[in-house]
Amino acid sequence: xxxxxxxxxxxxxxxxxxxxxxxxxxxxxxxxxxxxxxxxxxxxxxxxxxxxxxxxxxxxxxxxxxxxxxxxxxxxxxxxxxxxxxxxxxxxxxxxxxxxxxxxxxxxxxxxxxxxxxxxxxxxxxxxxxxxxxxxxxxxxxxxxxxxxxxxxxxxxxxxxxxxxxxxxxxxxxxxxxxxxxxxxxxxxxxxxxxxxxxxxxxxxxxxxxxxxxxxxxxxxxxxxxxxxxxxxxxxxxxxxxxxxxxxxxxxxxxxxxxxxxxxxxxxxxxxxxxxxxxxxxxxxxxxxxxxxxxxxxxxxxxxxxx
Ligand code: APR
Numbered sequence: 001x002x003x004x005x006x007x008x009x010x011x012x013x014x015x016x017x018x019x020x021x022x023x024x025x026x027x028x029x030x031x032x033x034x035x036x037x038x039x040x041x042x043x044x045x046x047x048x049x050x051x052x053x054x055x056x057x058x059x060x061x062x063x064x065x066x067x068x069x070x071x072x073x074x075x076x077x078x079x080x081x082x083x084x085x086x087x088x089x090x091x092x093x094x095x096x097x098x099x100x101x102x103x104x105x106x107x108x109x110x111x112x113x114x115x116x117x118x119x120x121x122x123x124x125x126x127x128x129x130x131x132x133x134x135x136x137x138x139x140x141x142x143x144x145x146x147x148x149x150x151x152x153x154x155x156x157x158x159x160x161x162x163x164x165x166x167x168x169x170x171x172x173x174x175x176x177x178x179x180x181x182x183x184x185x186x187x188x189x190x191x192x193x194x195x196x197x198x199x200x201x202x203x204x205x206x207x208x209x210x211x212x213x214x215x216x217x218x219x220x221x222x223x224x225x226x227x228x229x230x231x232x233x234x235x236x237x238x239x240x241x242x243x244x245x246x247x248x249x250x251x252x253x254x255x256x257x258x259x260x261x262x263x264x265x266x267x268x269x270x271x272x273x274x275x276x277x278x279x280x281x282x283x284x285x286x287x288x289x290x291x292x293x294x295x296x297x298x299x300x301x302x303x304x305x306x307x
Pocket of ligand 1: 080081082083084086087092093094095098158159176247248249250251252253273274275276278290291292293
């Protein structure tokens, strides 16, 4: 294994195989040609490396190219995961400090777990509600909220923390529900529709359905449960776009993980923004490696300059 070349005297910590053929290039000439041939991985804060047919490119040029595509795009869709809320202090699920490293999803995030021990499941959700209540939207949420004011921009999220909503996002598609909503566990006829309850802590634990007095549950999608088909339809419809951004998601939970492929198959220019590579990295047109809360404001700045 060797290391990538250096850029501006800053050593790159991205390791590469010796057989990679990195070469400097005039990115402006090659970006458009590369865009639909091979994924471009751009490692921010480091040098920029691309694998396979593999070209070394300049981060700022890749961002400028993306910004110009977004400036002329009629429809832009972004899909977010837990990584966008990481800078707000909300833990992600996977990775070194991920929640699923410390807790077993089968004990806490399935209907069977809830039926077996509702108090334990509610303890976990009460803890998460308390944690999220103390968090604020970060720069990534704020940029996406501003973009959502434009017609043609759509935001799909897997996050249940509602930080996109608190940032003022319009027309948000919430695939996995919200921890600030409850519904009847049975469900009874009136409690099937979720109701909002932002109290922290909740006055009764476990909380009860106000309609039938049975157990209430968090209105989130647990493992093994189906997503709301109307919500999936809206998300699927949003994959018809010119630029599709997948941001801060490990791209392993379906159907969300499949949307980027769907968008690309329909002709969208696809971009991943993540601090690490994921299964989606090799499928997208452009993979930007770095924190969403830094990359999104950079793109927004370039969009403003291009006006
Ligand atoms: N900027 C961008 N990406 C980041 C950042 C950041 N600041 N911090 C972390 N990430 C990336 C991680 O590298 C990881 O790929 O965010 C991703 C978070 O992945 P997960 O924890 O798996 O979260 P997510 O993809 O949203 O999980 C999907 O799994 O358990 C379920 O229902 C839960 O909705 C969730 C679903």
